[in-house]
Amino acid sequence: MEKIERPLLKLTGNEHRHLAEVLRARTGDKIILCPNDGRDYVYEIRSFDKTSATLSYVNDCENDTEPELYLAVFPSLLKGDKTEFEVQKLTELGVKKISPFIGDYTVQKSEKSERLRRAAHEASKQCGRAVIPTVDDPIRFSDIIPALGEYDVVVFAYEGAYARGKRLGDVIKKSARRIALVVGPEGGFSEAEVKMMSECGYCPVTLGKRILRAETAAIAGAAVIMQLAGEWE
Ligand code: SAM
Numbered sequence: 001m002e003k004i005e006r007p008l009l010k011l012t013g014n015e016h017r018h019l020a021e022v023l024r025a026r027t028g029d030k031i032i033l034c035p036n037d038g039r040d041y042v043y044e045i046r047s048f049d050k051t052s053a054t055l056s057y058v059n060d061c062e063n064d065t066e067p068e069l070y071l072a073v074f075p076s077l078l079k080g081d082k083t084e085f086e087v088q089k090l091t092e093l094g095v096k097k098i099s100p101f102i103g104d105y106t107v108q109k110s111e112k113s114e115r116l117r118r119a120a121h122e123a124s125k126q127c128g129r130a131v132i133p134t135v136d137d138p139i140r141f142s143d144i145i146p147a148l149g150e151y152d153v154v155v156f157a158y159e160g161a162y163a164r165g166k167r168l169g170d171v172i173k174k175s176a177r178r179i180a181l182v183v184g185p186e187g188g189f190s191e192a193e194v195k196m197m198s199e200c201g202y203c204p205v206t207l208g209k210r211i212l213r214a215e216t217a218a219i220a221g222a223a224v225i226m227q228l229a230g231e232w233e
Contacts, residue, residue, distance in 0.1 A: 006057035008044060009033075016053055019045075030058060038063055063095075063130030070178045071231045072097035074106050074144050075218045076185035077222065079107040082215050084119045087135060089219045091123035093226060097134045103141040105187030111171040113137045141193055145200060148180050154183040154202040155225075157217050158194060161204040168221070172228040179225055183218040 012021060033041045033055075041206050042061045045054035066207045073090050077100050087098055097119070104110055116135045124132045138205060139179045150201055153176045172179065182197070189197075198204065207217055207224075226232055 002105060008046065009057075011053045012051060014224060015212045015215040016051065018081060019053055021046065021122055023102065024052070030053070033156050034063065036130070036132050038066060038130050040130055043183075056174055063128070065127070065129050066131055067094040067096075067226065067229075067231045068177070069094075069226065069231050071094050071222060071225055071229075072099060072178075072180045073218055074099045074101055074148070074182040076101055076103050076106045077138055078185065078214055079108050083108070083111055086117060086215045086218050087116045087119045088123040089215075090222055091120045091129070091133050092127045093219070093222045094129070094231065095100075095133055095222055096131075097136070099136040100138040100145060101141045101144050102138055102194055104190035104201065106141075106185040107187070108185075111138055119129060122184070142196070143195065148182070148200070148202065151178045151180040152176045153178075154180045154182070154200075154207045155221075156189070156194075156197050156202055157184070157207050157221050158189060158204040159206070159211050160194070161206040162209055165204040165206045167205070169223050169228060171203050171205065172225055174228075179229065180216070181221050181225060183214060183221060186214055 025031060026043055029045050031045065033043055039060050041060040042058040044058050045053050046056050047054045059229055073095050075086055083096055083100060090098055100111065113135065120133050120135050130152050151169060155171055212220065
């Protein structure tokens with residue numbers, strides 16, 4: 001078979017800085033590039049200078065870290081850098097889409113999407129994912145409702161659900177392929193929001209007897225869903 005010659009690549013800017021200053025890579029080292037197509041591309045560093053690294057292609061293979069489950073998390077924006085923290089952890093857990101919203105009791109009314117996308121990018125690199133999760137621009141709570149129609153199972157974490165609500169184990173089956181998890185802000189969901197979700201037939205679920213911080217609820221909820229859907233076997 002004819003061997004396809006691939007052109008040399010030049011790595012500049014942040015990626016070059018990361019390679020030189022953080023990873024302290026040297027000529028001859030092999031690195032993996034992920035152009036977000038689900039494959040790992042192994043390249044060898046041929047030369048290095050102050051502003052760029054020249055790389056030659058070695059081989060490529062499928063990256064097997066992606067879950068089959070399409071889990072999307074719809075978290076409220078949170079104060080300070082908590083949304084960024086959430087994005088980092090949800091990326092590590094294999095969540096495919098993070099779609100932040102602004103609800104009735106959301107205190108933080110805006111967030112720089114670029115910052116959140118950068119967090120998803122960095123976390124994907126760190127944990128070895130070859131597909132970076134989608135991070136949507138924040139929208140109003142009522143606007144996430146139509147998007148939830150695309151999922152086999154929609155659960156919203158509601159601390160008031162302990163007595164009469166369901167457990168994640170009651171609603172997440174291994175056969176579910178597209179799941180959405182909705183988590184409220186520091187102040188919780190308003191009654192109107194709970195009503196809106198319930199009227200759409202979406203299921204309030206408890207995450208136990210204790211009230212979790214919003215970021216804990218999103219991260220723990222996503223982890224339990226991954227386990228129940230068979231992604232950790
Ligand atoms: N409104 C609550 C209060 O002030 O008592 C607190 C809301 S909690 C800090 C933030 C979000 O985490 C909630 O809207 C809910 O989505 C989720 N959450 C926290 N603990 C939960 C639990 N035990 N069960 C289900 N969801 C929970």
